[in-house]
Amino acid sequence: MLNDQQRVRYERQLLFRPIGEAGQERLRDGSALIAGIGAIGCAAAMMLSRSGVGTLHLVDHDKVELSNLQRQLLFDEADVASGRPKAEIAAEKLRLGNSDVAIVPHVERFTDESAERLLQGVDVVVDAVDNFKAKFALNRACLAAGIPLLYGAVSGSFGLTMPVIPGRTACLCCLYCEEPDPASSETAATAGVIPPVVLTIASLQCAQALKWLSGAGEEMVTDVIQVDVWDGEFALLPSPRRANCVACGNM
Protein backbone atom coordinates (compact mmCIF):
# COMPACT_ATOMS: atom_id res chain seq x y z
CA MET A 1 0.00 0.00 0.00
CA LEU A 2 1.01 3.57 -0.55
CA ASN A 3 1.51 5.72 2.53
CA ASP A 4 -0.31 9.04 3.04
CA GLN A 5 2.58 11.11 1.77
CA GLN A 6 2.86 9.03 -1.37
CA ARG A 7 -0.87 9.42 -2.01
CA VAL A 8 -0.45 13.19 -1.92
CA ARG A 9 2.78 13.25 -3.92
CA TYR A 10 1.41 11.06 -6.69
CA GLU A 11 -2.20 12.29 -6.57
CA ARG A 12 -2.36 13.36 -10.23
CA GLN A 13 -0.87 10.08 -11.35
CA LEU A 14 -3.24 8.05 -9.19
CA LEU A 15 -6.10 9.86 -10.91
CA PHE A 16 -4.78 8.67 -14.25
CA ARG A 17 -6.82 5.49 -14.57
CA PRO A 18 -4.31 3.35 -16.53
CA ILE A 19 -1.91 3.68 -13.59
CA GLY A 20 -4.08 4.17 -10.51
CA GLU A 21 -3.02 3.01 -7.05
CA ALA A 22 -2.15 -0.53 -8.12
CA GLY A 23 0.08 0.75 -10.93
CA GLN A 24 1.70 3.31 -8.62
CA GLU A 25 2.57 0.55 -6.15
CA ARG A 26 4.19 -1.39 -8.98
CA LEU A 27 6.16 1.72 -9.99
CA ARG A 28 7.35 2.10 -6.39
CA ASP A 29 8.49 -1.51 -6.38
CA GLY A 30 10.10 -1.23 -9.83
CA SER A 31 13.63 -0.49 -10.94
CA ALA A 32 14.88 1.23 -14.09
CA LEU A 33 18.37 1.77 -15.45
CA ILE A 34 19.15 4.81 -17.54
CA ALA A 35 22.24 4.24 -19.66
CA GLY A 36 23.81 7.61 -20.41
CA ILE A 37 23.04 10.79 -18.52
CA GLY A 38 23.18 13.19 -21.43
CA ALA A 39 20.23 15.03 -22.91
CA ILE A 40 17.81 12.09 -23.14
CA GLY A 41 19.13 10.62 -19.89
CA CYS A 42 18.58 13.81 -17.91
CA ALA A 43 15.02 14.18 -19.17
CA ALA A 44 14.20 10.51 -18.60
CA ALA A 45 15.69 10.54 -15.11
CA MET A 46 13.66 13.61 -14.15
CA MET A 47 10.42 12.06 -15.37
CA LEU A 48 10.92 8.58 -13.95
CA SER A 49 12.12 9.78 -10.56
CA ARG A 50 9.22 12.21 -10.16
CA SER A 51 6.82 9.50 -11.35
CA GLY A 52 7.90 7.39 -8.39
CA VAL A 53 9.89 4.58 -9.97
CA GLY A 54 11.31 3.04 -6.81
CA THR A 55 14.92 2.59 -7.85
CA LEU A 56 16.76 4.41 -10.63
CA HIS A 57 20.25 3.41 -11.71
CA LEU A 58 22.13 6.17 -13.55
CA VAL A 59 25.08 5.00 -15.64
CA ASP A 60 27.52 7.51 -17.12
CA HIS A 61 31.30 7.86 -16.98
CA ASP A 62 31.49 11.45 -18.17
CA LYS A 63 31.72 14.95 -16.70
CA VAL A 64 29.65 18.02 -17.53
CA GLU A 65 30.86 20.33 -20.28
CA LEU A 66 29.66 23.81 -21.19
CA SER A 67 28.30 22.57 -24.52
CA ASN A 68 26.03 20.12 -22.62
CA LEU A 69 24.01 22.85 -20.91
CA GLN A 70 21.96 23.70 -24.04
CA ARG A 71 20.02 20.42 -23.69
CA GLN A 72 21.04 18.49 -20.56
CA LEU A 73 18.50 19.88 -18.15
CA LEU A 74 19.85 18.57 -14.85
CA PHE A 75 23.14 20.46 -15.08
CA ASP A 76 24.27 24.05 -14.61
CA GLU A 77 27.39 26.18 -14.88
CA ALA A 78 28.57 25.26 -11.40
CA ASP A 79 28.55 21.60 -12.44
CA VAL A 80 30.84 22.41 -15.36
CA ALA A 81 33.25 24.15 -13.01
CA SER A 82 33.12 21.34 -10.45
CA GLY A 83 34.46 18.68 -12.81
CA ARG A 84 32.34 16.09 -10.99
CA PRO A 85 30.75 13.07 -12.70
CA LYS A 86 27.35 13.54 -14.31
CA ALA A 87 25.88 10.48 -12.62
CA GLU A 88 26.67 11.76 -9.13
CA ILE A 89 25.45 15.31 -9.83
CA ALA A 90 22.26 14.01 -11.41
CA ALA A 91 21.57 11.73 -8.46
CA GLU A 92 21.88 14.62 -6.01
CA LYS A 93 19.55 16.85 -8.00
CA LEU A 94 16.97 14.14 -8.56
CA ARG A 95 16.82 13.43 -4.83
CA LEU A 96 15.82 17.07 -4.28
CA GLY A 97 12.76 16.45 -6.45
CA ASN A 98 11.82 13.13 -4.91
CA SER A 99 13.48 11.74 -1.79
CA ASP A 100 10.98 8.89 -1.90
CA VAL A 101 12.94 6.99 -4.55
CA ALA A 102 16.41 5.45 -4.48
CA ILE A 103 18.84 6.96 -6.97
CA VAL A 104 21.98 4.91 -7.58
CA PRO A 105 24.78 6.56 -9.60
CA HIS A 106 27.29 4.39 -11.45
CA VAL A 107 30.29 6.33 -12.72
CA GLU A 108 31.27 4.01 -15.54
CA ARG A 109 30.36 3.05 -19.11
CA PHE A 110 27.77 0.42 -19.94
CA THR A 111 29.78 -2.32 -21.68
CA ASP A 112 29.52 -6.02 -22.39
CA GLU A 113 31.72 -6.56 -19.33
CA SER A 114 29.71 -4.42 -16.92
CA ALA A 115 26.28 -5.39 -18.25
CA GLU A 116 25.43 -8.40 -16.10
CA ARG A 117 26.38 -6.61 -12.87
CA LEU A 118 24.57 -3.39 -13.77
CA LEU A 119 21.36 -5.14 -14.84
CA GLN A 120 20.88 -7.13 -11.63
CA GLY A 121 17.43 -6.38 -10.22
CA VAL A 122 16.57 -3.99 -13.08
CA ASP A 123 13.10 -4.23 -14.69
CA VAL A 124 13.53 -1.93 -17.69
CA VAL A 125 16.38 -0.05 -19.40
CA VAL A 126 16.22 3.37 -21.04
CA ASP A 127 18.74 3.74 -23.85
CA ALA A 128 20.24 7.21 -23.60
CA VAL A 129 23.75 6.48 -24.85
CA ASP A 130 25.12 8.36 -27.84
CA ASN A 131 26.86 5.71 -29.93
CA PHE A 132 25.99 2.43 -31.59
CA LYS A 133 28.71 0.44 -29.87
CA ALA A 134 27.03 1.09 -26.52
CA LYS A 135 23.52 0.74 -27.96
CA PHE A 136 24.33 -2.69 -29.34
CA ALA A 137 25.92 -3.67 -26.02
CA LEU A 138 22.63 -2.69 -24.37
CA ASN A 139 20.72 -4.69 -26.98
CA ARG A 140 22.82 -7.83 -26.35
CA ALA A 141 22.66 -7.50 -22.59
CA CYS A 142 18.94 -6.85 -22.39
CA LEU A 143 18.13 -9.72 -24.74
CA ALA A 144 20.31 -12.04 -22.63
CA ALA A 145 18.71 -10.87 -19.39
CA GLY A 146 15.16 -10.79 -20.76
CA ILE A 147 14.77 -7.12 -19.83
CA PRO A 148 12.97 -4.62 -22.10
CA LEU A 149 15.18 -1.95 -23.65
CA LEU A 150 13.74 1.35 -24.82
CA TYR A 151 15.86 2.47 -27.77
CA GLY A 152 15.95 6.20 -28.35
CA ALA A 153 18.06 8.48 -30.50
CA VAL A 154 17.99 12.03 -31.78
CA SER A 155 19.72 14.06 -34.46
CA GLY A 156 18.84 17.57 -35.52
CA SER A 157 15.09 17.82 -35.02
CA PHE A 158 14.59 14.15 -35.83
CA GLY A 159 14.20 11.29 -33.40
CA LEU A 160 13.42 7.59 -33.24
CA THR A 161 12.32 5.30 -30.47
CA MET A 162 11.38 1.65 -30.35
CA PRO A 163 11.00 -0.88 -27.55
CA VAL A 164 13.03 -4.05 -27.62
CA ILE A 165 10.96 -6.59 -25.70
CA PRO A 166 12.90 -9.85 -25.74
CA GLY A 167 11.08 -12.60 -27.60
CA ARG A 168 8.22 -10.29 -28.57
CA THR A 169 9.42 -7.39 -30.70
CA ALA A 170 12.22 -6.54 -33.10
CA CYS A 171 15.60 -5.74 -31.59
CA LEU A 172 18.24 -3.24 -32.72
CA CYS A 173 19.84 -5.90 -34.93
CA CYS A 174 16.47 -6.53 -36.59
CA LEU A 175 16.13 -2.80 -37.19
CA TYR A 176 19.62 -2.06 -38.47
CA CYS A 177 20.86 -5.52 -39.60
CA GLU A 178 24.31 -4.76 -38.26
CA GLU A 179 26.03 -2.26 -36.03
CA PRO A 180 26.45 0.91 -38.10
CA ASP A 181 30.00 2.16 -38.24
CA PRO A 182 30.55 5.46 -36.40
CA ALA A 183 31.16 7.33 -39.67
CA SER A 184 27.71 6.34 -40.93
CA SER A 185 25.66 7.18 -37.87
CA GLU A 186 24.23 10.59 -37.21
CA THR A 187 24.78 12.13 -33.79
CA ALA A 188 24.41 15.51 -32.13
CA ALA A 189 28.04 16.12 -33.04
CA THR A 190 27.38 15.75 -36.76
CA ALA A 191 23.89 17.13 -37.32
CA GLY A 192 23.37 19.13 -34.13
CA VAL A 193 20.30 18.67 -31.94
CA ILE A 194 17.59 20.87 -30.46
CA PRO A 195 16.05 20.33 -27.01
CA PRO A 196 12.43 19.79 -28.13
CA VAL A 197 13.23 16.55 -29.94
CA VAL A 198 15.23 15.33 -26.95
CA LEU A 199 12.28 15.87 -24.63
CA THR A 200 9.87 14.31 -27.12
CA ILE A 201 11.87 11.11 -27.50
CA ALA A 202 12.62 10.89 -23.76
CA SER A 203 8.90 11.37 -23.06
CA LEU A 204 7.94 8.56 -25.41
CA GLN A 205 10.53 6.27 -23.83
CA CYS A 206 9.30 7.14 -20.35
CA ALA A 207 5.66 6.53 -21.26
CA GLN A 208 6.71 3.07 -22.40
CA ALA A 209 8.71 2.54 -19.20
CA LEU A 210 5.73 3.58 -17.07
CA LYS A 211 3.51 1.15 -18.95
CA TRP A 212 5.93 -1.70 -18.44
CA LEU A 213 6.61 -0.95 -14.78
CA SER A 214 2.98 -0.28 -13.84
CA GLY A 215 1.82 -3.58 -15.31
CA ALA A 216 0.52 -2.36 -18.66
CA GLY A 217 3.28 -3.84 -20.79
CA GLU A 218 0.78 -5.35 -23.20
CA GLU A 219 -0.20 -1.80 -24.18
CA MET A 220 3.29 -0.77 -25.23
CA VAL A 221 3.62 0.63 -28.75
CA THR A 222 5.83 -1.85 -30.58
CA ASP A 223 6.38 0.08 -33.81
CA VAL A 224 9.23 2.45 -34.45
CA ILE A 225 8.04 5.94 -33.58
CA GLN A 226 9.61 8.56 -35.82
CA VAL A 227 9.33 12.24 -34.95
CA ASP A 228 10.47 15.47 -36.53
CA VAL A 229 9.63 18.35 -34.22
CA TRP A 230 10.75 20.99 -36.73
CA ASP A 231 8.46 19.73 -39.47
CA GLY A 232 5.72 18.67 -37.06
CA GLU A 233 5.78 15.08 -38.28
CA PHE A 234 5.00 11.97 -36.28
CA ALA A 235 4.86 8.48 -37.77
CA LEU A 236 4.56 4.90 -36.61
CA LEU A 237 6.56 2.52 -38.78
CA PRO A 238 6.30 -1.23 -38.41
CA SER A 239 9.55 -3.00 -37.65
CA PRO A 240 8.98 -6.72 -37.80
CA ARG A 241 11.36 -9.21 -36.21
CA ARG A 242 13.83 -10.88 -38.54
CA ALA A 243 13.72 -14.66 -38.28
CA ASN A 244 17.43 -14.79 -39.11
CA CYS A 245 18.47 -12.03 -36.71
CA VAL A 246 21.84 -12.91 -35.18
CA ALA A 247 20.86 -11.33 -31.88
CA CYS A 248 17.28 -12.44 -31.28
CA GLY A 249 16.41 -14.91 -34.04
CA ASN A 250 16.64 -17.85 -31.61
CA MET A 251 14.25 -16.36 -29.04
Added chain:
Amino acid sequence: MPTIKLPTPLRRFTGQTKTFDTAAATVGEALEALASQFPDIRGALYTDTGDVKSFIRVFLGDQDIEGLQGLQTPLAADAVVSIFPPIAGA
Protein backbone atom coordinates in the same frame (compact mmCIF):
# COMPACT_ATOMS: atom_id res chain seq x y z
CA MET B 1 5.54 12.15 -59.52
CA PRO B 2 7.09 9.97 -56.77
CA THR B 3 8.67 11.86 -53.90
CA ILE B 4 11.49 11.00 -51.52
CA LYS B 5 11.15 12.55 -48.06
CA LEU B 6 14.43 13.35 -46.40
CA PRO B 7 14.77 13.42 -42.61
CA THR B 8 16.70 16.30 -41.11
CA PRO B 9 19.89 14.29 -40.45
CA LEU B 10 20.27 13.68 -44.20
CA ARG B 11 19.43 17.22 -45.28
CA ARG B 12 22.96 18.38 -44.60
CA PHE B 13 23.85 16.42 -47.73
CA THR B 14 21.09 18.00 -49.83
CA GLY B 15 21.43 21.69 -49.08
CA GLN B 16 18.55 21.35 -46.57
CA THR B 17 16.18 20.11 -49.27
CA LYS B 18 13.27 18.31 -47.57
CA THR B 19 11.83 16.42 -50.52
CA PHE B 20 13.08 15.19 -53.86
CA ASP B 21 10.72 14.53 -56.77
CA THR B 22 11.75 11.94 -59.30
CA ALA B 23 10.32 10.22 -62.35
CA ALA B 24 11.99 6.96 -61.27
CA ALA B 25 10.04 3.74 -61.77
CA THR B 26 11.43 1.85 -58.77
CA VAL B 27 12.70 2.61 -55.27
CA GLY B 28 16.23 1.73 -56.32
CA GLU B 29 16.13 4.08 -59.28
CA ALA B 30 14.73 6.83 -57.07
CA LEU B 31 17.59 6.49 -54.60
CA GLU B 32 20.10 6.52 -57.44
CA ALA B 33 18.50 9.66 -58.87
CA LEU B 34 18.73 11.29 -55.45
CA ALA B 35 22.41 10.42 -55.15
CA SER B 36 23.07 11.73 -58.64
CA GLN B 37 21.36 15.03 -57.84
CA PHE B 38 23.09 15.35 -54.45
CA PRO B 39 26.45 13.52 -54.68
CA ASP B 40 27.30 14.24 -51.04
CA ILE B 41 24.53 11.87 -49.89
CA ARG B 42 25.95 8.91 -51.79
CA GLY B 43 28.43 8.05 -49.05
CA ALA B 44 25.66 8.04 -46.47
CA LEU B 45 23.45 5.69 -48.47
CA TYR B 46 25.77 3.43 -50.46
CA THR B 47 28.74 1.19 -49.74
CA ASP B 48 31.92 1.52 -51.76
CA THR B 49 30.66 -1.33 -53.96
CA GLY B 50 27.44 0.49 -54.77
CA ASP B 51 25.00 -1.39 -52.55
CA VAL B 52 22.59 0.44 -50.27
CA LYS B 53 24.04 0.16 -46.77
CA SER B 54 22.37 -2.58 -44.79
CA PHE B 55 21.42 -0.29 -41.92
CA ILE B 56 19.64 2.29 -44.07
CA ARG B 57 15.89 1.70 -43.79
CA VAL B 58 13.67 2.66 -46.69
CA PHE B 59 9.88 2.83 -46.51
CA LEU B 60 7.24 3.16 -49.19
CA GLY B 61 4.43 4.84 -47.35
CA ASP B 62 4.42 2.99 -44.03
CA GLN B 63 5.82 -0.25 -45.43
CA ASP B 64 9.44 -1.29 -45.23
CA ILE B 65 10.58 -2.10 -48.78
CA GLU B 66 12.14 -5.30 -47.44
CA GLY B 67 8.62 -6.61 -47.09
CA LEU B 68 7.83 -5.55 -50.66
CA GLN B 69 10.21 -6.06 -53.56
CA GLY B 70 13.20 -4.31 -52.04
CA LEU B 71 14.88 -1.84 -54.36
CA GLN B 72 12.86 -3.27 -57.25
CA THR B 73 9.62 -2.11 -55.64
CA PRO B 74 7.70 -0.16 -58.29
CA LEU B 75 6.63 3.40 -57.60
CA ALA B 76 3.18 4.78 -58.33
CA ALA B 77 2.90 8.40 -59.41
CA ASP B 78 1.87 9.48 -55.91
CA ALA B 79 4.39 7.28 -54.08
CA VAL B 80 6.16 8.70 -51.04
CA VAL B 81 9.48 7.11 -50.14
CA SER B 82 11.00 7.76 -46.72
CA ILE B 83 14.57 7.08 -45.72
CA PHE B 84 15.77 6.86 -42.21
CA PRO B 85 19.42 6.69 -41.45
CA PRO B 86 20.90 5.13 -38.33
CA ILE B 87 20.96 7.73 -35.58
CA ALA B 88 22.64 7.40 -32.23
CA GLY B 89 22.54 10.86 -30.73
CA ALA B 90 21.32 11.25 -27.18
